[in-house]
Amino acid sequence: MLRVVYLTFKITLSISFSSASRTYLNEVCIQSNSERLMELSFMESTATDNMAESKSQKNITANPNITGAEILIRCLNEENVKFVFGYPGGAVLHIYDEIYKQNGFKHILVRHEQAAVHAADAFSRATGEVGVAIVTSGPGATNAVTGIATAYMDSIPLVVISGQVPVPAIGMDAFQEVDMVGITRPCVKHNFLVKDVKDIAATMKKAFYIAASGRPGPVVVDIPKDITAHLTEYIYPKTLEMRSYNPVLKGHSGQIKKAVKLLLEAKRPMIYTGGGLVLGDASPELVKLARALNYPVTNTLMGLGGYPATDKQFVGMLGMHGSYEANMAMQNCDVLIAVGARFDDRVIGNPGNFQTKDRTIIHIDVDPSSISKRVKVDVPIVGHVQSVLREMNEILALENKQNNIADWWKQIDEWRTVKSMVYQQSTEFIKPQYVIEKLWEVTKGNAYVTTDVGQHQMWAAQYYKFDQPRRWINSGGLGTMGVGLPYAMGCQFADKNAQVACVTGEGSIQMNIQELSTCAQYGLPIKVILLNNRYLGMVRQWQEFFYENRYSESYMDSLPDFVKLAESYGHIGMQITNPADVESALVKAFSPELKDRFVFMDFITDQSENVFPMIPNGAGLAEMILGKEQKLVDNHTREED
Amino acid sequence: MKHIISLLMENEAGALSRVAGLFSARAYNIESLTVAPTEDSTLSRMTIVTSGSDEIIEQIIKQLNKLIDVVKVLDLNDGKFIERELMLVKVKATNTYREEMKRMCDIFRGRIIDVADGSFTIELTGSGNKLDAFIESLDKSAILETVRTGASGIGRGDRILKV
Numbered sequence: 001m002l003r004v005v006y007l008t009f010k011i012t013l014s015i016s017f018s019s020a021s022r023t024y025l026n027e028v029c030i031q032s033n034s035e036r037l038m039e040l041s042f043m044e045s046t047a048t049d050n051m052a053e054s055k056s057q058k059n060i061t062a063n064p065n066i067t068g069a070e071i072l073i074r075c076l077n078e079e080n081v082k083f084v085f086g087y088p089g090g091a092v093l094h095i096y097d098e099i100y101k102q103n104g105f106k107h108i109l110v111r112h113e114q115a116a117v118h119a120a121d122a123f124s125r126a127t128g129e130v131g132v133a134i135v136t137s138g139p140g141a142t143n144a145v146t147g148i149a150t151a152y153m154d155s156i157p158l159v160v161i162s163g164q165v166p167v168p169a170i171g172m173d174a175f176q177e178v179d180m181v182g183i184t185r186p187c188v189k190h191n192f193l194v195k196d197v198k199d200i201a202a203t204m205k206k207a208f209y210i211a212a213s214g215r216p217g218p219v220v221v222d223i224p225k226d227i228t229a230h231l232t233e234y235i236y237p238k239t240l241e242m243r244s245y246n247p248v249l250k251g252h253s254g255q256i257k258k259a260v261k262l263l264l265e266a267k268r269p270m271i272y273t274g275g276g277l278v279l280g281d282a283s284p285e286l287v288k289l290a291r292a293l294n295y296p297v298t299n300t301l302m303g304l305g306g307y308p309a310t311d312k313q314f315v316g317m318l319g320m321h322g323s324y325e326a327n328m329a330m331q332n333c334d335v336l337i338a339v340g341a342r343f344d345d346r347v348i349g350n351p352g353n354f355q356t357k358d359r360t361i362i363h364i365d366v367d368p369s370s371i372s373k374r375v376k377v378d379v380p381i382v383g384h385v386q387s388v389l390r391e392m393n394e395i396l397a398l399e400n401k402q403n404n405i406a407d408w409w410k411q412i413d414e415w416r417t418v419k420s421m422v423y424q425q426s427t428e429f430i431k432p433q434y435v436i437e438k439l440w441e442v443t444k445g446n447a448y449v450t451t452d453v454g455q456h457q458m459w460a461a462q463y464y465k466f467d468q469p470r471r472w473i474n475s476g477g478l479g480t481m482g483v484g485l486p487y488a489m490g491c492q493f494a495d496k497n498a499q500v501a502c503v504t505g506e507g508s509i510q511m512n513i514q515e516l517s518t519c520a521q522y523g524l525p526i527k528v529i530l531l532n533n534r535y536l537g538m539v540r541q542w543q544e545f546f547y548e549n550r551y552s553e554s555y556m557d558s559l560p561d562f563v564k565l566a567e568s569y570g571h572i573g574m575q576i577t578n579p580a581d582v583e584s585a586l587v588k589a590f591s592p593e594l595k596d597r598f599v600f601m602d603f604i605t606d607q608s609e610n611v612f613p614m615i616p617n618g619a620g621l622a623e624m625i626l627g628k629e630q631k632l633v634d635n636h637t638r639e640e641d
Numbered sequence: 642m643k644h645i646i647s648l649l650m651e652n653e654a655g656a657l658s659r660v661a662g663l664f665s666a667r668a669y670n671i672e673s674l675t676v677a678p679t680e681d682s683t684l685s686r687m688t689i690v691t692s693g694s695d696e697i698i699e700q701i702i703k704q705l706n707k708l709i710d711v712v713k714v715l716d717l718n719d720g721k722f723i724e725r726e727l728m729l730v731k732v733k734a735t736n737t738y739r740e741e742m743k744r745m746c747d748i749f750r751g752r753i754i755d756v757a758d759g760s761f762t763i764e765l766t767g768s769g770n771k772l773d774a775f776i777e778s779l780d781k782s783a784i785l786e787t788v789r790t791g792a793s794g795i796g797r798g799d800r801i802l803k804v
Contacts, residue, residue: 181747182658193654244709244711369704369706
C-alpha cells in the first residue's frame with residue numbers, strides 16, 4: 001500500500017516538472033507584477049499539473065482521482081442526461097474540456113445563456129425529464145437568471161450549472177464574478193455553491209433529486225473554476241437521504257374518501273386542473289375520473305392538454321382570457337375540485353369576489369404552501385396528483401354510484417351558446433385567430449406549440465385544441481417574452497421528428513431572435529408562426545381599454561424584413577398578407593418537402609384585433625368583457641380593486 | 642398577532658439568508674431573528690418573532706417548511722412556551738443617577754456587569770415585554786446605549802423541538 005502511494009507521488013512529480021508547468025512558467029513571469037495574479041495563475045498551473053497527475057494515476061490505482069470537471073460530466077451521465085444546453089466561458093473551461101472528450105450527452109451551443117436555460121426548460125416540459133444547462137460565471141450567470149425564474153414560476157425541474165471564479169478570488173470583485181447563489185436565491189427551488197471537489201458528486205445527486213421530486217423546480221449548482229480542476233476519487237451516491245427534505249407523495253386516505261363523497265353529492269360540480277396535473281403525468285387518471293363522473297372540466301393556461309380539448313366535457317380554458325362557460329361554471333359551482341392548480345390572479349381574478357359565492361373546495365397539490373394561499377380550501381389533500389387521483393378512481397369504482405347533474409349541464413350548455421370564442425372573419429385582413437385555427441387543422445392538433453407572451457399566446461391557448469399533455473409549451477407564471485424560439489428548440493431536441501410550431505409576435509421574437517443561428521447550426525425544422533400586428537398587442541389592448549387609447553411606446557417602428565432575416569441564416573422565409581393564402585402557406589410549411597427545413601412565416605395580421613373575452617385586472621370571474629361578436633348575457637359592471 | 646416561530650435547520654452557509662430572504666420576498670413582518678448552532682453542530686436553531694393574521698402565519702410556516710435546509714418548524718404560540726431575551730444597557734451613573742440606577746436594576750433583577758466613572762452597564766434577561774418595561778421606567782436621557790439579542794423561545798415541558 002505504502003509503496004503504491006510513493007510510486008504515484010514520484011510519477012506525478014516527474015510529469016509535472018517535465019511538461020505541464022513549463023508553459024505556465026511564462027505566464028507566471030508575465031503576471032508577476034501583482035501578487036494576486038500570481039496566486040491566480042498558480043492556481044491554474046496546479047490545475048494542469050493535477051490533470052497530468054490524474055492521467056498518470058489511472059494506470060496505477062483502481063479508483064483513480066479525477067478532476068472535478070470530469071466528475072461533473074460523469075454525474076450528468078449517471079443521471080442519463082441526453083442534452084445539455086450551454087455557452088462556454090472562462091470559469092467553465094475545465095468543464096468544457098471534459099465535454100469535448102465525452103460522448104454521453106450532446107451539448108447544444110446556443111447564442112445567449114437565457115436561451116440555453118429556456119431550451120433546457122422546454123426539453124423538460126416536453127419530456128418530463130430534468131433539463132440541464134451550463135453557463136459561465138458573471139454575465140453568463142446573470143443572463144441565465146430570467147430563464148431560471150421562468151422555470152421556477154412554472155415549477156419546471158432544471159439543473160443549471162454555473163461557473164464561478166476560483167475560491168480564493170470569491171469576494172474580491174474578480175473578473176466576471178457575481179454572487180450567483182445570492183442572485184438566484186429567490187427564484188430557485190434550491191441552490192448550491194460547491195467549495196470542495198469532494199462535494200461535487202453528492203451535490204449533483206442532490207440537485208437532480210431536489211429538482212425532480214415534490215413540487216419540481218430549478219436548482220443552481222455554482223462551481224468555482226479551481227474546484228473543477230482539483231482531484232478526488234469519483235463516488236456517485238446510489239441513494240440519497242435528506243432529513244430536511246421529504247416531500248409528501250401519498251395523499252391522506254381519509255381526506256380522499258371525504259373528497260369522493262363530496263363529489264358524488266354535488267349538484268353543480270366542477271373539475272379545475274392546472275400545470276401540476278401535467279407535471280405529475282396524471283392526465284390519464286384525470287380523464288378516467290372525469291369520464292366516470294361525467295363532470296365538466298376546465299384547464300388553466302398551464303394545464304392545457306391535461307384534459308382533451310375536443311372532448312364534450314371540456315368547457316375550455318378559464319381565467320382572464322378563458323371561455324365564458326368555464327368562468328361562469330367556476331364561479332357558480334357548488335363543489336370544486338382543484339388538481340395541481342393554484343387559484344392565481346390570472347385564473348380567478350379577485351379572490352374576494354370569488355369567495356362571495358358559497359362552494360366547497362377540494363384541493364389536491366404536492367406543495368402544501370399552494371393550499372389555502374389565495375383561497376380558503378375545505379378539503380386539502382397534500383400528495384402527488386397521480387397517486388391521489390388513482391386512489392379516488394379506485395374508491396369511485398367500488399362505490400359504483402352515478403350522480404345525475406343534467407340540470408347543471410343544461411345550464412353550462414346555455415352559457416356555451418354565448419360562443420365567447422368567436423371572431424369576425426375578414427377577407428381584407430388576416431385574423432390572428434384564423435391563423436391558429438388553421439394551424440390546428442394543418443398539424444391535426446398534434447404539434448408541439450410554443451408561444452411567447454402576449455396576445456398571440458392567448459389566441460394560441462384559445463384556438464389550438466390540445467388533446468395531449470406536454471404539447472403546449474409557454475411561460476405561464478413569469479410571462480417571459482422571448483421564450484418562444486428557445487422553447488421550440490428544446491421541443492425539437494426532445495422529439496426530433498415532431499412538428500414544432502413557435503407562435504410568436506414581432507415584439508417577443510426579437511427578444512431571442514439570435515437563436516435563428518442555433519436553429520441553423522443544428523438543422524432544427526421549427527416552423528415560426530409570427531402574428532405580426534406591428535404593435536405590442538397586449539400592451540396596446542390594455543391602453544385601449546384602460547388608458548383611453550394613449551398608445552404609449554407600444555408601436556414598434558423599424559421592424560426587420562423577417563423573410564430576409566430568416567434567409568440570411570439559411571432558413572426559409574415567407575410573408576403572408578392575404579387571408580386567402582393562410583391555409584396554403586401553412587400546408588406548404590408543414591409539407592413533407594419542407595419537413596427538414598426551418599420556416600419563418602411572417603403573417604401580417606389585423607392591427608385592431610383584441611383578445612376576448614377578458615376579465616379586467618382585479619375583477620371577478622363573472623365580470624367578463626365580451627367581444628362585439630358575442631351577445632352579452634349577464635355581464636356585471638366591474639368593480640375597481 | 643405576535644407569533645414566535647422556532648426552527649431547526651441545516652447548519653449550512655447561506656441558510657440564514659434563505660430565511661431572511663423569504664421574509665423580505667413575501668413581505669412578511671419580522672420583528673427579530675436569532676440563530677446559533679445547537680448541541681449538534683450540524684444543526685442551527687432559529688427563533689423568529691413575527692406578526693400577522695392566522696392565514697399569514699399559516700403561510701409563513703408552510704413557506705419555511707418548503708425551504709430545503711429547514712428540518713423542522715414549530716409555532717411556539719400553538720402551546721405553552723418560555724420566551725427570553727438578553728439586553729445590555731449602558732446608562733449614565735453620575736452622582737445623582739448612581740443610586741437610582743442600582744435600585745432600578747435590582748427591581749428588574751438585572752445585574753451590573755461593568756462599572757465606569759460615569760456609567761453602568763446593566764445586563765437584563767426576560768421576555769421582550771419585561772425589557773421594554775425596563776427601558777420605559779428609565780429616564781430617557783440616562784440611556785447611553787442599548788443592545789438586544791432578540792427573543793429565544795422554547796416550549797414548556799414535553800414540547801420538544803428535536804430531530
